[in-house]
Amino acid sequence: MTDRLRRIGLAALRFALSGLLLWLLLRQADVTALAGRLAGVDPGWLAAAFALTAVQVVLISWRWAFIMAGLDAAIGTARALRINLAAFFLGQALPTSIAGDVWRVWRLRALGHGVGTAVRGVLVDRTTALLGLVAVVLATGPALLARMPDPAMRGGLLAGLGTGMALLALALAADRLPGRWLSGRLRGVAEFGRTVRGLLARPLTAVPIVGVSALVHLLAGATMWLIARGLDVPVGLVDCLVLMPPIVLVAGMPLSIAGWGLREGAVVAVFGLAGVPVEGALLMSILFGALLLLVSLPGGLFLALGETRTAGAALSPRRAGSDR
Template identity: 35%
Template structure:
């Protein structure tokens, strides 16, 4: 059952309200004392992040024989990020990006395939980052059972996808499934293509972590990086749950829960999460230029 946008907005406000009622004064103090140099660096990294993400999208589209210019890819990616930041759900920007591309390319279906495959590539890299983070957990070693199943599941997904990419039985499957299987095989699962996709997505995920690290350094986090770096992918993972607006509330709530597990203060984690959210929002504002241009 689809969740109403109003419920998502209300849930976002409820989570933020509860957190700010408890930690608001301390968080505000850290925000006002944030160091602009680190914030500027974080914003600069978001530019490289968007350029790299747009290249990944363009590469995926080319694998599906879809025309997509470099400037258009960058502009539309900025617009998609902005929509994701401002509207509930976190996927409307990607849908809009696919729709706008489909109007100028060879159809909506291939354009949506390109966006979905490009995003799946990113999620695979994010799962890898989370696995690495859990292995390097700064507190007590995590129970391997907590993520061994996830790792096994990921391997099964890749293995099944590779098998589907090699099996040719068009008479045994619906036409839409055959089209998607072909698209995934062409734009993701071929050996050379998969290497390019995962390498690019790993760099994109690394840029997310780098932006978050700059935000933490901006608020003057005292702990060594070896303690808080492994926590960042888990916060980023929480943002993927499409229940709020732009990840707000979930991101801060996850930080409040996870930071103390590593011996750090909750208000420090919340402060870093808020700064990261603001940097992401500001970093997506060039998407307004795409709206004005079109």
């Protein structure tokens, strides 16, 4: 009961944080200007942004299928796409940030793969996504810092990036720590680090995985630019490519509901560096989140119609044995 109350309390806090942040941002905005921009949005640009968002989901699913194949647990891109869409839907619909990952692990287990393999596959996928984000931030870092006149903001960005890279490096090299440190949960971290390094040590696997991860983050910037064009917000493609990576990093923090509120605050703050008004930046972020939700809707159908039934079939001894 205590654990259940704790989960309910955390969910309530996330809802409250998302609502509070959105309310504070709306208070800063001119509601008339917001309504005017929204009424004049160009549906053609939004359709292009939706298509590019869907492309990102396909690329992410291909990356995960590629990783699972490297772990000798092939699932195929089509199945990875179905599972990922359901996971994205759960991530958008439920107040917990790990619901989608739990679903992915459960589906892999239902397909006959071991729990350890399933967990490693999901964690490696998450880690390579982060590696791609770090690569993009490092590549665009000089341009990003040039757009930050405030030394405190630049210092905060560098400190955050440095801390994140240090923690990532520690996780990847955990198995090389002295033996007395490798106890309890660190043993699992060490095994995870060996798995990631094994994939990244081979160019034939490292280049596609990290390359696709970086490309996905660049496409997120291009998607935001398409949304800006649809809203007639004066911001360039290069600005969007440079400014989106830190926003993605902030929105991914497990503090709110599907990043709502955190993402909008980050977009307003960061795109303000490029001269984007509060109303334009806020609408850009809201439409970006709405497109993510719209793309994930087929995942709800897979949950209700397809994946649940196939899960039951996969749990049968005959199917599980054939997948192994």
